[in-house]
Amino acid sequence: MNNVKAVFFTLFPFLVTIFLWRLSVYFWNPGGILALIPIFYYTFVKQTDWFAGFALLFCFLIDYRCGLPLFWTSIFCLAYAINGFQKYVDIPHMDRNAMYLFMLFTGAGIFILIFANLTWKNLINNLWLFVWLNVLYMPITSIDSLFKYKRKSITDTR
């Protein structure tokens, strides 16, 4: 039983990403965009072994389904490169699971997409998506901290 638990908790970041991506619903989760939350959290905040490649793949899948060729994939790569080269901001120890950086991450992408097609309706839709993503960030990332199981992590010093 303990082994099953260990496998589940180890696979949890991967499962939650697939779950949110697959449960795409018009308006609430178009193109599985909510999967950006675990993608960001388990790549930059609670860094998980082998997750970065998986996150890249799912950014690609989100892009494919949203009709945005390699857009979020590029933003993710850019964020990953910036995070790797800097040593001033310690993302794993930031307050509120680094929510402000997630706002920056999604905000930058959505800001570009607003200007890609500047109409009132798209502006409102994009703002809604930005708010919705950030409202759900804390609840989704807090699920992980409910587990007592200690997952093997690259930089987890908590």
Place this chain on the structure above:
Amino acid sequence: MSADAYFDILKRKIKFLLNIGIFAFKVFFMTKDKLSYKLIKILKSTLAAIAVPVFFIYVMISKPDYTIMNGLAHVVLPVANFVGDVVTWPIHVVGNSITWVRETSQIRAENKRLREKLDTLLSQKYEYEVALAENKRLEQELDVKKSSPYLTVVADIQFNDSVFHHTAFLINRGTKSGLERGMVVVSFDNRMVGMISDCGSQFCRVRALSDSDSNIAIRIAGADVAGFLQGNGKTGASVGFFSDTQFSGRQGLKVITSNISGILPSGIYVGDMIDENRVDVLSPNKISRVLVLKFDNNGSYK
């Protein structure tokens, strides 16, 4: 001043600036000292940094086909869908059960409504049959050649991925069912929904008419006026310009496809005009099942 002292002051300054920022980032320096960890981290970051311009150049060069990207998606997407189906099966079971109960409760009322509608339509049928025969005779006299679909495939909408300024959706039929890129997708009442923009073995991505990349040739039914219908993202679609500059659109005019650009067959109903330019096109979130049409002139509609 020594180099170490200089960098210490610099670090303190950066820390100070970040802490007085609007969100007051909690800043302290990471203490991962292992050389192997640092090297791997730098290597990964370098690869990610290289990927950004590579992706940018690829998108610029490969537009609009994205052959490599679509090829990769044809392999990865079915696998990810399968794994996703396994992970989300409890949600789907509950969702499908609710849908089944709701649909079952509506069937009796719908049956009654449909019977009434059928009676009305049957009474109109003979009138249309006469008009159709008359139309055929006139077409023969005027030597009008029309494309007719020789392949019609019924497909379910798998995902509606209308997001940002794109309105695309996936259907559950692909090249195995004989579908190809460029085929026309219509609703069950023969109203155009979009065109296939990419086709995998068991799925196709359809670009809806309201997608900002959608641009099709259209004609006003009953008038000799053509134009191009451009998607506005989620706001619908509007006609960019009319072939007759004196023509002004008005509410209620019927818009149908035209074969001006040789991409679409003519005569498929697109929607009604709402005002001078805007057309009320069918949104994919209003339907769950579509028909895919393949026409008999091998991709070049004449």
